[in-house]
Amino acid sequence: MDAREAALRQAYDHALRWLASLSDRPVPARASAEEIVRALGAELPDDPSPPADVVDLLATACEPGLTAFPSGRFYGFVIGGTEPAALAADWLVSAWDQNCVMRAVSPAYTAAEDIAGAWLLDLLGLPGGSAVGYTTGATMANFTCLAAGRDAVLRRAGWNVARDGLAGAPAVHVVVGEERHMAIDVALRYLGLGHPDAVGADDQGRIDPDALRRSLAAAGECPTIVVLQAGEIHSGAFDPFAETIRAAREAGAWVHIDGAFGLWAAVSPPYAHLTAGCADADSWATDAHKTLNVPYDCGIAIVRDPATVRAAMGVHGDYLIQHEQGDPSDKVPELSRRGRGFTVWAALRSLGRSGVADLVERLCRHASAFAAGIAAIDGATVLNDVVFTQVCAEFGSDERTERVLSRLLDDGTTWISGSTWRGRRVMRISVSNWSTTDEDVTRALDAIRRAAATA
Ligand SMILES: *Cc1c(COP(=O)(O)O)cnc(C)c1O
Numbered sequence: 001m002d003a004r005e006a007a008l009r010q011a012y013d014h015a016l017r018w019l020a021s022l023s024d025r026p027v028p029a030r031a032s033a034e035e036i037v038r039a040l041g042a043e044l045p046d047d048p049s050p051p052a053d054v055v056d057l058l059a060t061a062c063e064p065g066l067t068a069f070p071s072g073r074f075y076g077f078v079i080g081g082t083e084p085a086a087l088a089a090d091w092l093v094s095a096w097d098q099n100c101v102m103r104a105v106s107p108a109y110t111a112a113e114d115i116a117g118a119w120l121l122d123l124l125g126l127p128g129g130s131a132v133g134y135t136t137g138a139t140m141a142n143f144t145c146l147a148a149g150r151d152a153v154l155r156r157a158g159w160n161v162a163r164d165g166l167a168g169a170p171a172v173h174v175v176v177g178e179e180r181h182m183a184i185d186v187a188l189r190y191l192g193l194g195h196p197d198a199v200g201a202d203d204q205g206r207i208d209p210d211a212l213r214r215s216l217a218a219a220g221e222c223p224t225i226v227v228l229q230a231g232e233i234h235s236g237a238f239d240p241f242a243e244t245i246r247a248a249r250e251a252g253a254w255v256h257i258d259g260a261f262g263l264w265a266a267v268s269p270p271y272a273h274l275t276a277g278c279a280d281a282d283s284w285a286t287d288a289h290k291t292l293n294v295p296y297d298c299g300i301a302i303v304r305d306p307a308t309v310r311a312a313m314g315v316h317g318d319y320l321i322q323h324e325q326g327d328p329s330d331k332v333p334e335l336s337r338r339g340r341g342f343t344v345w346a347a348l349r350s351l352g353r354s355g356v357a358d359l360v361e362r363l364c365r366h367a368s369a370f371a372a373g374i375a376a377i378d379g380a381t382v383l384n385d386v387v388f389t390q391v392c393a394e395f396g397s398d399e400r401t402e403r404v405l406s407r408l409l410d411d412g413t414t415w416i417s418g419s420t421w422r423g424r425r426v427m428r429i430s431v432s433n434w435s436t437t438d439e440d441v442t443r444a445l446d447a448i449r450r451a452a453a454t455a
Contacts, residue, residue: 006052007050007054018059019070022072026413027073027413027414028409039064040062068415071415071435074414075370075431076415078261078430079289079290080261080291080293080433081434081435082295083294083347084350086292086344086347088346089342089343089345090295093339099337101329102327106339109339109342113134113328115345117132120132120344123353124284124302126304131305131331132302133309133330133332134332134344135332136297136334137298138181138183138258140332141260141285141299142258143333144309145256145301145302146187146188146225146256148313149256149283149308150172151308153172153253154169154170157222159223170222173197173216173219173224174197174224174225175197175215175226176196176198177199177206177208177228177229177239181260184196197219199211203422205235206237207228216253217251219251221252224251224253225254225255226244226251228241228257228258228281229258231259231260231263231388234390236367236386236387237384238265238274238387240277241275241277242276255280257284257285260285260286261290261291262274267356283301286299293359294343301331363433363436366389366438366440369441370431371391377448379396379400379452380393380395381394383422389430390430392426393429394424400455401427404427404451405417407450407454408427411447414447414448
């Protein structure tokens with residue numbers, strides 16, 4: 001066995017041990033970063049080490065400091081686990097080491113990216129022929145889409161951002177709902193668009209169409225971008241797309257939808273109504289590393305008119321071999337990057353159309369089970385309408401909610417994050433892992449009941 005094969009076998013054995021440990025290990029990490037630094041050793045050695053020994057040291061030293069994010073009982077933030085086919089494909093992506101910048105150089109990558117892109121548009125009910133680009137996550141997918149939108153609305157106003165920059169350009173009016181994800185603000189900041197006009201939202205975090213119309217009317221005839229949301233991170237709520245997109249269209253705005261985890265409702269007949277009207281937007285950002293459960297890092301930027309994203313993101317270096325159909329790098333900020341389209345292809349190919357729908361429906365069913373279980377706990381209240389995968393609850397007072405959360409973390413059966421929503425501390429449950437079972441939900445609910453009984 002050569003050194004490379006020995007290292008890969010070490011990694012394989014450690015990976016299987018880690019995955020097998022997920023059903024029973026405590027979900028929170030058991031060691032601090034300082035302890036892991038000691039176990040890894042802070043000194044850079046002078047001499048080389050055999051690769052297999054390095055992999056063994058890494059895995060052994062880090063294991064106690066790993067949080068079981070891929071566990072079926074991790075419900076913090078909005079994350080997602082890793083579908084088996086996508087995980088295995090991701091290993092191949094590393095071994096294949098394709099640089100996915102140009103169409104002409106890796107035909108295999110081009111094929112997988114194109115097929116996965118067409119499947120995504122079909123599943124998500126978005127216009128065929130839209131550009132589908134693979135980014136590091138939804139933050140960069142939002143950035144990519146909003147860059148295309150910024151340049152397009154300014155072009156319509158007679159301003160060429162690519163040539164003349166933003167200094168002296170007409171102001172771009174950006175309207176968002178007050179409960180949009182902060183990733184939108186980050187993207188707007190990167191794009192030199194500053195603070196958006198954040199208009200009111202209802203009690204579930206859905207943008208208020210009247211407030212949107214008022215903002216559009218007040219801005220008058222100027223380049224405008226409207227950002228809507230499919231899946232609010234606390235309530236899971238979806239903006240009323242048909243009405244808001246109509247209003248935005250009348251104002252000549254570019255319409256972008258942040259659907260990092262929620263856009264996937266479109267794949268399931270019982271939930272597709274949540275995204276009704278979505279397809280009329282100009283661009284959509286989503287994550288494959290959340291609801292679709294591919295490994296990090298994989299976001300997806302979809303733009304209806306490929307020419308707009310190509311104008312914003314395309315590169316025109318003499319040393320690149322440019323393809324008339326456009327290159328993968330024309331749709332995202334990066335040049336050199338790994339083959340994210342391979343893992344998306346593998347997840348979709350493995351699940352099939354019905355498997356993606358089942359996945360979404362299972363996540364939603366577990367969320368409803370959480371809501372029912374928590375509502376039955378003394379003093380606990382579920383605060384949101386549980387329409388998708390998110391549940392927000394409180395336990396009588398901010399202080400008690402905090403105590404329940406902290407006892408839950410000590411208990412270790414599950415990992416659930418706290419947050420502040422509509423002025424109060426809440427327990428926020430996000431069900432986004434394909435591997436969560438009914439038994440996981442039962443065990444997590446038992447843990448919540450235990451924590452609440454003593455808090
Ligand atoms: C997670 C999330 C983002 C940011 O996505 P990353 O993949 O973490 O960059 C943006 N918007 C919403 C609604 C999200 O849930």
